[in-house]
Amino acid sequence: MEKLKIKSIFLREEVETIHIRHLYYQIDWSDRLVGILGARGTGKTTLLLQRLKLNFPDDDAALYISLDDIYFASNSLIALVENFRLRGGKILFMDEVHKYNGWAREIKNIYDTYKDIYIVFTGSSVIDIYQQEADLSRRTVFYELTGLSFREYLRFADVYAAETIGLSDILDHHTQIALKLSKAFKPILHFEAYLDHGYYPFFKENLRTYFLRIEQVIRLIVETELRFVDGFDINNSNKVMQLLAILAENVPFKPNISKLSDKIGISRQTVTQYLHYLEKARLINLLNAAGASISTLQKPEKVYLENPNLHRAIASGEANQGSRRESFLLNQLRNAKHEVSLPATGDFLVDRRITIEVGGKAKGRKQIEGVENAFIAADDLEVGVENKIPLWLFGFLY
Template sequence: METLFSFQAGLLKGIHNNFRRYLHANINWNQRMIGIKGPRGSGKTTLLLQYLKFDLKQPANALYVTADHTWFYNHSLLETAEDWYKLGGRILIIDEVHKYPNWSRELKNIYDGFADLKIIFSASSALDIYRGEADLSRRVIHYSLAGLSFREFIEFSTQQKLKAYSFKDLLKNHHQIAVKITEDLHPLPLFKKYLQYGYLPITAEGEKEYPIKLNQIINAVIETDLAFIASYGPGTALKVKKLIAVIAESIPFKPNISALAQKLDISRDSLYTYISQLTQARIINTLQASGKGISTLQKPEKIYLENTNLSYALTSSPDIGNLRETFLFNQLQNAGLVVSAPKEGDFLTEGYHIEVGGKNKTAKQVKATEKHIIVADEIEIGIGTKIPLWLFGFMY
């Protein structure tokens, strides 16, 4: 296993502790089996290695492996875990587990066969941990890592520590919170940068290269992750890419399922499946009408790209109104809120009708509702029921 030890040592040399993702503090690291899902480029690998290096202090009984390592060309996960356990290993961290065939069955066998071995693994957002070949649902504690919030982007790019606030905090105290934050920074220029290239930590590798890398991520999700998990062939991958292009051209996209299925030359059921898989893979977000359930074959009211950076990567000149809605929907969902499409306003969450717009936006569309707020772009500080858009990037 010397190859794996050497690989781990090389990775840990490049890991620093100057920035931690929000999820790190939310994970119960004492659980025996922990699964962490998230989109490509969101920082799952760094999170795992930071835990190993700075929290565990690189103990002799902990080992990090990645499932796409050449080691697994002729070694199984189960065999590796058994050999590691015999050497005194009691912690096994497995990155990119979705790239390993029969991942769920072997994880179950490892969990059941080595009672004092702790297992932490990461996987693509596209992977449904609870629908693996073997039953992991009673064994694994699952967490999802979203892209950077606006608050995290500021900390990541300026090293300025800022507090997160709940949705209820913002409703009640947004004026005071915004006044406090703007004493030390001007958020609007940073917000414009965030919308374009601030959602994934790979932005640190270069702003000019960021759109190229986003397109590479989209291709990798479709051609590698979904191809592996959902058995996509080249023809299927091409149709899914065409679907993304159609959505990107007219978001927020109000789908006509029959027309879209005919345009892509696929069945309605296949279209629903692709929409569900792209949502799971964090390429798109689907908004359901208020009062309707959520299922694979449920027609969404609207479809958005998952984050505003994708809008810039896939279209030459994104619509500002769409960017505002995409950002707010994304941040609300990432903060754990359930969001739906109401009859009045753009979004409904926690009983509040939300209307999104520029600095001059009024409550005309939602004034008849019992509880509503106006989420306005291009303002630093709000008052009353008008809250700055950028402030909703501080919820995680």
């Protein structure tokens, strides 16, 4: 256990606390069991270490551990907690819980047995808590850590610090808001940089290796994280990578499951399942018609890459600007917890009442003519009027 303490102290001292994610302030840290789920690369470990450093800088009552540490090859989590508690320990920050066999059952037992122990844990977004053998879902308060919004990117890049802006405010007052913000920074310039390399917080570390890091993240998700999905065959990892590469060349598009099945050599049902697995892993977004039921056996209407940075990282050719625009808007809306589906007219139906068409600054209103509550999200536009809104402004939703 002493080695774990030394690692915890070292990591605590090394982490920077200048840039802190918006989610940090939304978490109620007073709950006894907090779960933070998210895709690899979004900064879950940093969030835990920042909490440790800011609130327990010299306190033996708090400890950070990663459950893929070699320590747990010969030691149980429960035994560690008992030892930690006897020495005055109160708060455990557990990283990568899905890497530990039986993690849900042991955390449940710790929670039920030791009322004076507080746990904050992180896990992969592919984990289905409700499938775990222990009923952890009703004991845990869950949060999801997504990639950076455009607003957060501006703050992390030391360009501009702003508060979030609600969707209704953007729709109703976008001209005044855009005028104010565009006086503080050049939105088009920085928005283009964000679409290229601003979604993952590690852009701060080294831009030259940013896309190499994304490729590594993708491979780790497919080869390591997806094995925690019930029903996923790890032997098909290469086929999933092949599927992802095909999607990257064509998104957004309406998938032909039969053609995809023939191309990568797996059954149509398996292709459909793997599309849903890739969505759980936050590598793609699937869009269905409003009111349609969603299951792993249902073919999606359209497929998008989960965020615009993936276009350059995965696609072999030049990233399509139209694809990046739509990928961005769908990503920001869903990360801000808005319901998005496929409308009869337009690109996105938001919260079942707002239609949004995406395009360049010259985009006309023809496609949404006669549609109620319809707006255009226009790229390369600094300030909009009436129902034509700058696309970049939707990056302030979270």
